[in-house]
Amino acid sequence: MRVLLVCSAGMSTSMLVAKMRTAAETQGIEAEINAVGESQISNYVDKIDALLLGPQVRFLLNKVKANLEPQGIPVEVINNMDYGTMNGEKVLKQALDMINNK
Structure with missing residues (x-):
């Protein structure tokens, strides 16, 4: 499972990434989770x-969805x-649900 979190500069989401990685490890889920700024998508x-x-x-939701969902990549806030x-x-559960429901 490969998940990307996006915020303005990737800073605030990086704390959440660490917590998601810990949750994945605890649950035995193999996951690659990263955070970036919107310009790096x-x-x-x-x-x-x-x-x-x-x-x-x-506010980026519609734009990012239009670019990624045709490629089979679900996007949510x-x-x-x-x-x-x-x-x-x-x-992490939200990301898993998105991937399982594609």
Whole structure:
């Protein structure tokens, strides 16, 4: 499973990535999870199974969906509460659900 989290510069989502990696390890899920700024999305298109946008860049949703969903990459916005509390387990579940429902 390869998941990319996107925010303005990739900084705030990097904390969430660490928590998601821990949750994946605890659950025995093999996952590659990274965080980048919005300008770097194109560098990862052929290397991801799902993309999650931080709530602060939710305005990018339609644009990113239009670019990635035709390539089979689901795109969603991370739940505000899960992002605010840095709930890596819930965000990991969101990513898994996105991948399983493609």
